[in-house]
Amino acid sequence: MDISLINLIPLLMAASTPILLAGLGELVVEKSGVLNLGVEGMMITGAITGFMAAVATGSPTLGFLGGAAGGAVLALVFGVLTQGLMSNQVATGLALTLFSLGLSALLGQSFVGLKPPVTPELHIPVLSDIPVLGPMLFEHDGMVYFSLVALAAVWAFLRYSRPGLILRAVGENHAAAHALGYKVTRIRIFAILFGGAMAGLGGAYLSLVRVPQWTEGMTAGAGWIALALVVFAAWRPFPLLIGAYLFGGITVLQLNMQAAGVNVPVELLSMSPYLVTILVLVVMSAAGAAAGAPGSLGRAFHASR
Amino acid sequence: MATSLALAMGAATAALAADPVKVGFVYVGPVNDGGWSQHHHEAAVKLKEHFGDQVELIEQESVPEGPDAERVMTQMALTGADIIFATSFGYMDQVESVAAKFPNVKFEHATGFKSGPNFANYSARFYEGRAVMGTIAGMMTETNKIGYLASFPIPEVIRGINSTYIHAKKVNPDVEIRVVWLNTWYDPAKEADATQALREQGVDVILAHTDSTAPLATMEKVGGYGFGQAADMAQYAPKPRLSSIIDEWAPYYEERVQAVMDGTWETAMTWSGIKDGMVGIGEFSDAMPEEVKAKATEVMNSIVDGSYHPFTGPLNKQDGTPWLADGEVADDGTLAGMSFYVEGVTGDIPN
Numbered sequence: 001m002d003i004s005l006i007n008l009i010p011l012l013m014a015a016s017t018p019i020l021l022a023g024l025g026e027l028v029v030e031k032s033g034v035l036n037l038g039v040e041g042m043m044i045t046g047a048i049t050g051f052m053a054a055v056a057t058g059s060p061t062l063g064f065l066g067g068a069a070g071g072a073v074l075a076l077v078f079g080v081l082t083q084g085l086m087s088n089q090v091a092t093g094l095a096l097t098l099f100s101l102g103l104s105a106l107l108g109q110s111f112v113g114l115k116p117p118v119t120p121e122l123h124i125p126v127l128s129d130i131p132v133l134g135p136m137l138f139e140h141d142g143m144v145y146f147s148l149v150a151l152a153a154v155w156a157f158l159r160y161s162r163p164g165l166i167l168r169a170v171g172e173n174h175a176a177a178h179a180l181g182y183k184v185t186r187i188r189i190f191a192i193l194f195g196g197a198m199a200g201l202g203g204a205y206l207s208l209v210r211v212p213q214w215t216e217g218m219t220a221g222a223g224w225i226a227l228a229l230v231v232f233a234a235w236r237p238f239p240l241l242i243g244a245y246l247f248g249g250i251t252v253l254q255l256n257m258q259a260a261g262v263n264v265p266v267e268l269l270s271m272s273p274y275l276v277t278i279l280v281l282v283v284m285s286a287a288g289a290a291a292g293a294p295g296s297l298g299r300a301f302h303a304s305r
Numbered sequence: 306m307a308t309s310l311a312l313a314m315g316a317a318t319a320a321l322a323a324d325p326v327k328v329g330f331v332y333v334g335p336v337n338d339g340g341w342s343q344h345h346h347e348a349a350v351k352l353k354e355h356f357g358d359q360v361e362l363i364e365q366e367s368v369p370e371g372p373d374a375e376r377v378m379t380q381m382a383l384t385g386a387d388i389i390f391a392t393s394f395g396y397m398d399q400v401e402s403v404a405a406k407f408p409n410v411k412f413e414h415a416t417g418f419k420s421g422p423n424f425a426n427y428s429a430r431f432y433e434g435r436a437v438m439g440t441i442a443g444m445m446t447e448t449n450k451i452g453y454l455a456s457f458p459i460p461e462v463i464r465g466i467n468s469t470y471i472h473a474k475k476v477n478p479d480v481e482i483r484v485v486w487l488n489t490w491y492d493p494a495k496e497a498d499a500t501q502a503l504r505e506q507g508v509d510v511i512l513a514h515t516d517s518t519a520p521l522a523t524m525e526k527v528g529g530y531g532f533g534q535a536a537d538m539a540q541y542a543p544k545p546r547l548s549s550i551i552d553e554w555a556p557y558y559e560e561r562v563q564a565v566m567d568g569t570w571e572t573a574m575t576w577s578g579i580k581d582g583m584v585g586i587g588e589f590s591d592a593m594p595e596e597v598k599a600k601a602t603e604v605m606n607s608i609v610d611g612s613y614h615p616f617t618g619p620l621n622k623q624d625g626t627p628w629l630a631d632g633e634v635a636d637d638g639t640l641a642g643m644s645f646y647v648e649g650v651t652g653d654i655p656n
Contacts, residue, residue, distance in 0.1 A: 007505045015498055025475050105335065112337045113518070113540050115525075211497045213522045216335035217367065220492040252496070255502040258485040258652070259452065266486050 008249075008256060009136045013144050014210060016248025018043070018202035018219075020147045022226035023240050024154055025198025030230055031158060032191035033171035033296035039077055039199050039273040040223025041100030046071040047207040048104040048199025051116055051214045055203075064143065064204050071200020072193050074100060077287075079192040083185045086300050088224030097223070105216045112214060119143070119209050133286045141207050148241075150198070155237040167191060171294035174301040180182050199223065232277050234284060234292035312574070325361040325445045326565055328352065328383035328558075329375060331364040333393035335518075336490045339534040339554070340516040345392040345415075346361065348554035355559050357567065359391070370395025375403055382407040388565050391415065393490070394459050400424060402541045411570050413561060416461050419639045420572055427557060430578030431461065432607050432640070433469035435512070436552035436615040440604045441547055442510040443480050444597045445475030445530055452503035452511040453522060456653045458514050460643040461515050463474065467647045468615050469512055474588060474649060478602060483508055484652055494520035502531055521545055530592070542624055548601070549587030556582060576637065580609045616640065621648035 022039050029036050046067035053066025078096050081087045119141045128138040158164040167187060170177045174184045206222070207214050225247055233239035254269035284292075310527050330349045334342035346364065348384055350517050363386055374396045379388050382403060388411040391400045399416040402422040404412040412421075416428040442451045451473055455462050466484055473480045483506060485499045494538035496519040503511055510530045513520040518538055524531045524545035533539070533549025543649075557575065563572040589598045607613035616627030623646040629635060646654065 011498070011501060011505070016496075017496075105337075109337070113339060115522070118526075173620060206494055211493045211519045211522055212526065213493070213518060215339065215493045215517050215519070216337060217491070218493045218517075220489075222494070252498060252502065255485055255495075255499045256505065257484050259499070259502040259506040259508065261483055261506075261651050263482075263653060266488075270488065 001037065002200070006136050008128045008252060010140065010291055011256070012245060013140060014251040015252050017144050017147050018205045018210065018222055019142075019226045019229060020171065020244035021202035022199040022204065022223060022230040023244055024147070024151055024237065025195035025202075025305045026226055027230050027233070027235060027237065027240060028154060028158075028167070028198075029195035030297055031171045031235060031294055032188045033294050034087045034188050034192060035298040036075070036078055036082075036096075036192060036195060037090055038074070038096030038100070038223075039195075039226050040219055040221065042074050042196045042199035042224075043203035043219045043223045044104045045208070046215070046235045047218060048108045048111070048203075048214060050105065050204025051114075051207040053109055054116045054208055055114055056275060057112065058117050059207055060117050062218060063116065063208050063261050064201055067200040067204025067208075068170055068197040069200065069202065071196040071198070073196070074244045075192045075196020075199075076189075078196070082300070083188055083192070084256065085091065086302060089298050089300070093149065101217060104165060106215050108216060112216075114214065116194065116208050116212050116214075118211075123184050123209065124304035125238070130194075134242030143201070144203075152239055155243050157194075158237070163267070166295070169293050171296055172210055174296045174299070178301070184303070188301075202226070232280050235294065236292065246276065271298040313479050325359055326356075326562060327361045327363060327384075327386045328562055329363045329378070329386040329389035331377055331381075331389065331391045331396065333370060333566050334367060335365070336366045338491060339517050339518040339538065340386050341393070342516065344552045345390070345554055346537050347508070348558050349390075351555040352558045352562060356562065357554075360397070360562060362438070368396075371399070375399040378403040378412075379406070382410045386410060388413065388562060388570070394461060399606040404457065408476075411561075411565060416459075418460070420574055422572055425572045425574070426560075427573075427575040428461070429552060430576060430582040430617055431584060432464040432551060433578040434584045435465045435588060436450070436472045436608065437601050437605045438550060439469035439472030440476055441589075441597055441601050442469065442512065442530075443475070443477035443592065444595065444600060445547065446473075446477065446480060446510045448478045448507045448509045449477065450481050450483060450508040451508070452506075452508035454498075454499050454503075454511065454513040454515055455484050456490050456515050457488060458486065458644075458656065460641060463638060463646070464655065465512075465514055466650060467643070469613065470493075470650050471620070471647060472604065482650055484650070486655055487515060489515070491516045493517045497523040500524060500529075500531075501527060504595050523540055528595075533587050539587065542588075543592045544589035544649060546587075547590050549595055551585035551587055553582050553585050576641075578608070580611070581607060622646070623648055623650055624645075 047068025047236045050063045050067025054063025081092050082089050121141050124138040128134040170187050178184050229243045252275050257264045308359045332342040336346035390413045392415045394416045400412050400414045412424045414426045417426045418603050428577035428640045470482045499522040500520045504527050512536045521531050521541040531545045535552050618633040619631045620629040622628045
């Protein structure tokens with residue numbers, strides 16, 4: 001068997017980046033007390049708007065910005081509906097996903113079969129020359145590093161900054177936060193926009209780097225995995241990273257083992273991330289009432305109440 | 306005078322057109338997947354062009370295999386479809402059940418093996434195409450490792466793997482085949498990851514039995530040779546796409562719908578290959594040396610003129626037990642239900 005970590009780690013990191021980005025966005029959204037089930041929809045929208053922007057301008061960077069913008073616009077629709085018009089968050093999120101699958105297919109009609117500009121790999125000077133570790137960790141495209149930096153930033157923001165504390169307060173108890181004078185709805189809209197932009201980036205990563213082309217429905221459920229990851233990680237950034245790499249890693253590992261001609265029970269490996277998720281959920285609920293879930297998650301807020 | 310004649314003819318045409326044949330199509334993927342579903346859809350469009358107002362199309366794309374398909378086909382039958390083409394293997398049991406409920410509606414199921422009084426099945430002998438592609442793959446590989454992205458462990462896919470391996474081995478005795486099962490027809494990201502995994506393992510020619518162009522897009526990035534699957538995928542020629550297996554469904558659809566119009570439709574089990582034009586071989590790319598083109602053409606011609614069958618003995622099963630004696634040709638029954646690898650293919654078929 002010639003599977004080495006040097007081969008596997010870079011593939012794993014690339015395969016996990018879309019769900020990591022989208023999961024990170026959703027984590028912030030849920031921390032603010034909003035449950036947006038439209039991640040899959042925002043991802044697929046980001047995949048096509050990012051692809052369109054990259055093809056039109058020839059610049060992958062503008063492509064990723066386009067993806068983030070596409071996801072954010074859709075998130076804004078969700079924000080206006082759920083925060084402004086007080087619609088049900090679960091139903092609105094699901095509707096958003098169904099709507100986006102259709103919308104992206106429509107937008108993408110004339111982009112099928114086109115090739116996006118190549119996203120360059122950034123070889124970090126000095127570090128990428130380290131034997132073994134260099135090619136494993138330091139020869140990726142910019143988005144992989146971006147996702148890790150964003151992860152650290154979100155962690156620091158939520159843990160150490162005052163706005164992060166306010167965001168968490170809004171998510172834990174919106175009535176109390178409101179009583180203290182914080183603008184609950186406005187803060188949540190910002191969180192939702194951030195979540196949409198991150199999901200859009202994740203989608204754009206799929207269509208610009210990982211596949212790289214546009215095909216209808218190409219996210220194929222990645223958004224749902226990102227949603228599950230947030231619960232798996234108990235709403236904390238670093239477990240989210242572990243979860244994302246575990247999901248991505250097992251997928252890549254089972255494909256690599258098959259490619260290497262190792263006789264493995266494929267079904268068992270494909271199943272294992274889900275088994276681990278269930279296990280984590282069981283352990284979490286045993287450890288005490290859905291440890292870590294924001295107190296106001298999914299509940300509508302109106303200042304008059 | 307001329308005007309009144311034209312009017313009369315117009316009226317006659319209108320009378321004929323008053324009751325168009327309603328034709329339903331169910332697709333497993335989106336109609337612009339660039340592969341399998343798109344080709345069925347394009348054949349449906351040709352059918353419409355051929356018959357004009359005499360047919361009315363009802364199409365439904367991205368229908369998952371399972372209960373959803375049953376709902377979609379029931380709905381088509383209830384809205385007056387005369388004939389329904391279900392274009393994916395996984396619809397087989399649903400077609401069987403809906404066909405039993407609507408005895409007056411004709412059902413046609415692609416690539417399956419069940420049938421009934423109002424339930425015909427049709428398929429193409431893709432393994433003939435795979436024989437040509439396998440020959441090319443065996444000659445083009447430099448690492449002596451070829452890869453196969455397999456979707457589901459169904460006879461059609463297993464035939465493809467076996468045919469590819471047998472013919473690669475004929476031209477390159479050292480060749481190995483690496484099969485990766487994806488358990489999906491359509492997941493571009495997974496197809497891309499699997500292609501990359503095969504490349505990492507030193508595989509340099511990869512055949513895909515999934516529906517998107519993602520494997521070719523990936524090989525364009527990371528190197529290696531591939532083939533168009535279901536569609537020509539000529540936008541990836543001359544590299545990485547070497548040739549392709551093209552599905553040509555339009556003539557069959559026209560023939561069957563005509564039969565419905567004439568009232569002569571009968572259940573049938575149709576299985577056509579390169580000779581009848583149901584399997585098309587895409588143009589050989591200039592990345593192939595002349596001798597490879599010549600050899601591939603030779604294999605193709607011998608299949609077309611009937612002098613050669615891709616499953617001709619001596620062939621053993623994977624575990625070494627004899628399957629076909631020297632010169633013996635596999636019968637269609639065994640091929641239709643094929644559930645074993647031939648000797649030399651490694652790995653297990655998942656259930």
